Amino acid sequence: MKISTLDRKKFRVRNKLKKVSTKDRFRLCVSRSTKNISAQIIDDVNKITLVSASSVEKKIREQKKSKSELSTLVAETLAKKAQDKKITKVYFDRGIYKYHGRVKIFAETLRKNGMEF
DSSP: OOOOHHHHHHHHHHHHHHHHOOTTOEEEEEEEOSSOEEEEEEETTTTEEEEEEETTSHHHHTTOOOHHHHHHHHHHHHHHHHHHTTOOBEEEEOTTSOSSTHHHHHHHHHHHTTOBO
16 A cells, blocks of 8 residues: 555654654644644653644634734744743654745744744
8 A cells, every 4th residue: 555645754754753752852743724723742652742722722713813923823822831831842843844934934933932942
């Protein structure tokens, strides 16, 4: 059975991250669609989602922003939630998406708000 191109991209990025991962850092996984963006911080050892944020949440959805502005808002809320749980160091898992556009804006906003990756 052949694996699709998107699955191969996803496995390639995630396997590189898992090879260098340690127990003191968690994985920050980003997913985006044509209208929304969401992210979560995952503990791969215990297989638990620790913190998540999405543009579908009621607070963010009510603000009626453009897509790039939504990614900055989601990044700021994720950074606040992570700081409450004392998470500062993560691995950035971009998945199948290029580090470009909304994903890049998301990552730069996280860095400005104190996340290290």
